[in-house]
Amino acid sequence: MEKSLFLAQRITAMILAPLAIIHLGLTLFAVQGGLTATEILNRTQGNIGWALFYSLFVVCAAIHAPIGLRHVINEWTVMPRRWVNALVIMLGGVLLLLGLQAVAAVY
Amino acid sequence: MSPTDTANELLKVRIWRGREQGRLVDYEIETRKNQTVLDVVTEIQHRLEPTLAYRFACRVGVCGSCAMTVNGRPRWACRTHIKNVVTDNTLTIEPLRNLPKLKDLVCDMxxxxxxxxxxxxxxxxxxxxxxxxxxxxxxxxxxxxxxxxxxxxxxxxxxxxxxxxxxxxxxxxxxxxxxxxxxxxxxxxxxxxxxxxxxxxxxxxxxxxxxxxxxxxxxxxxxxxxxxxxxxxxxxxxxxxx
CATH class of the missing domain: 1.10.1060.10 (Alpha-helical ferredoxin)
Known part of the structure; x- marks a missing residue:
């Protein structure tokens, strides 16, 4: 399982890196003239490209972050590994749910 | 050992004595021209502290027995010349970190x-x-x-x-x-x-x-x-x- 998780974390990192750069670049570009909800919604509503872009972002983050957090908790606490696994799976679920909900809300 | 081997200067050596609970004990020996950390420990055991425990075998960097912590870093004692590690004319020698201490410089491997x-x-x-x-x-x-x-x-x-x-x-x-x-x-x-x-x-x-x-x-x-x-x-x- 460790090897699969290692691969999953590295592959999602490779996907997340360019997505994060595009996201930050767009944010920096977009806020230059001030940022309003209308402006954001104009860009995202009905745009399947951005919806897919951020859906991929959310899915990758929901896989990547819990695996990293699992390592951190295992190294820094004495919590039983089963509990840690359950905790980070829940965290992944919450990230996925909230993230996809946010994507759907602005689509 | 001929008198020319010594430089008439005293080297301060602090060595861990005990097990998990223990303390650093100070010794002084003469500094020599060619002297490894293993030479220092051996001389202290032979001349000053017969009950000092340490481990070695080949003395030439082959067997891997004599590793110990020297001035805070893990090193092989037999191939570590003191001139490369001594600070303020002092050597602090402790057992390896991350292993149970058995006695003095000897760890459970x-x-x-x-x-x-x-x-x-x-x-x-x-x-x-x-x-x-x-x-x-x-x-x-x-x-x-x-x-x-x-x-x-x-x-x-x-x-x-x-x-x-x-x-x-x-x-x-x-x-x-x-x-x-x-x-x-x-x-x-x-x-x-x-x-x-x-x-x-x-x-x-x-x-x-x-x-x-x-x-x-x-x-x-x-x-x-x-x-x-x-x-x-x-x-x-x-x-x-x-």
Whole structure:
């Protein structure tokens, strides 16, 4: 399982890196003239490209972050590994749910 | 020893006495022109402290028995000249970190040896004495990878230098993972997949933080960090092939 998780974390990192750069670049570009909800919604509503872009972002983050957090908790606490696994799976679920909900809300 | 061997200067040596609970005891011996840390410890045992416990065998950097912590860093005592490590004319000598202290400078090496087993280290051949020896090309990629990591003397200096070993009791550590890397590059090893799985299991190469302390301190200049990186790469590319 460790090897699969290692691969999953590295592959999602490779996907997340360019997505994060595009996201930050767009944010920096977009806020230059001030940022309003209308402006954001104009860009995202009905745009399947951005919806897919951020859906991929959310899915990758929901896989990547819990695996990293699992390592951190295992190294820094004495919590039983089963509990840690359950905790980070829940965290992944919450990230996925909230993230996809946010994507759907602005689509 | 002839009088010209000494420089008439006294070297201050602080040595750990005791087990897990113990203290640093101060000694003074004459500084000599050519003097290793092992010479210093031996002289103190012979002349000042007959009950001082330490471990050595070959005295020439082959056996890996005499590793100890010298001025805060793990080193092989027999090949460490004091002129390269002495600070303020003082040497502080302690047992290796990350291993149970048995007495004075002697550690229990069992936990270190066990990590080799945990990393799937036992060699498992398939050939019998009636088979021809396996033909391994000296310039094949696998042989070169194994060669680069092969000459480990089991001194536990890397294990002692590793911070991850220090805080993560499950971690196999650099020497065990280095050994696993040599085995998965050995075409004669019949359990390469198993070794790989174990080296990637709980406390395996995924736990390495790539600090590089193992590579920095290895007295025979092996690079366990590279072996661990090789194991990680193999997760993507699969086991090395001829």
């Amino acid at each position: 069992a936990p270190f040896i066990e990590t080799w087993q945990k990393a799937g280290a036992p060699f498992s051949g398939t050939a019998t004495r009636h088979d021809k020896p396996a033909a391994v090309k000296p310039d094949s990629a696998m042989r070169l990878a194994a060669d680069a990591a092969l000459q480990c003397i089991n001194c536990a200096v890397c294990y002692s230098a590793c911070d991850v070993v220090n805080w993560n009791p499950d971690y196999i550590g650099p020497a065990g993972l280095n050994r696993a890397w040599t085995l998965i590059n050995d075409v004669r090893h019949s359990k390469r997949e198993l070794t790989f799985e174990l080296a990637f299991g709980t406390g395996g190469c995924g736990s390495c933080h790539s600090h590089g302390n193992c590579t920095r301190h290895c007295p025979v200049e092996l690079r366990p960090s590279e072996s661990i990186a090789g194991l990680k790469r193999a997760a993507f590319s699969g086991l090395p092939e001829e």
